[in-house]
Amino acid sequence: MSSVAIHNPADHAARSARAASSAKPPYALELRDLRKKFGKTEIIRGAQLAVEPGERVAIIGPNGAGKSTLFNLISGRFEPSGGQVLLHGQRIDGKKPFEINRMGLSRSFQITNIFPKLSVFENLRCGVLWSLGYRYSFWRFLSNLHDANARAEELMEMIGLHRKRDTLAVNLTYAEQRALEIGITIGGGASVILLDEPTAGMSNSETAHFIQLIKKVTEGKTLLTVEHDMGVVFGLADKIAVVVYGEVIAFDTPEAVRANARVQEAYLGSSVADQQAGVH
């Protein structure tokens, strides 16, 4: 007697649910054949990158390689000439910076975006309110105010500025201003954070402290930094993306990148290990 396969909708649903739960989640951030031309010159030339959720990635490369341009393309400041940018599997290329921000990607504001005449607390609250969408409705603003205050207090604690709660931003030290900038950047709860040279201009001890702070406040988030300081790169990154002439020529763990011959060649003979040791 031949057996007859009976289609059972319940089985089918269970199989689909199992398949969905075992499906790999999308990359937090993905660049597919990304391109950018300025005039006739192609500066970003088919960049590929796939960052897993929760990874901390440092983007390194020689001067003029296209690191800042990549950040501008990812955050929506520049529109790509070709290719795609995906945030958690959704296309964001061509979208406006504020739309991308609302989809969960936040780029560090420069210090010039801190309100110098507002206190630490007020700066953080402004950042939180902006991300909550207070611009659209006064009533929504009022209902969000309580939450925003609580969130601003929490952020202040996290970035270690609670003792400076009422200090005007203009009166903070440089390192404190950068901490505030990071607080504002993470304030909206974005899951993907872009930081542009977060420790630039800091002393060695400030840098060491700041690396720990960045690790703490980005716990569980996906982090991309553009970085020149190899001490910071090796102290912070799970993976390094090496950009040379607008392409990602290597994307791997710090150890693997350090040993990568192509990367060493791109740095004109000086190995990444040398740079880490401060030999330029």
Ligand SMILES: Nc1ncnc2c1ncn2[C@@H]1O[C@H](COP(=O)(O)OP(=O)(O)OP(=O)(O)O)[C@@H](O)[C@H]1O
């Ligand atoms: N808006 C623009 N118009 C024209 N050319 C640009 C523009 N922005 C960047 N470029 C050019 O693109 C190239 C890459 O610049 P980019 O700033 O992205 O490099 P980078 O890797 O960040 O460099 P650095 O490490 O020196 O900051 C450079 O040759 C730069 O002159």
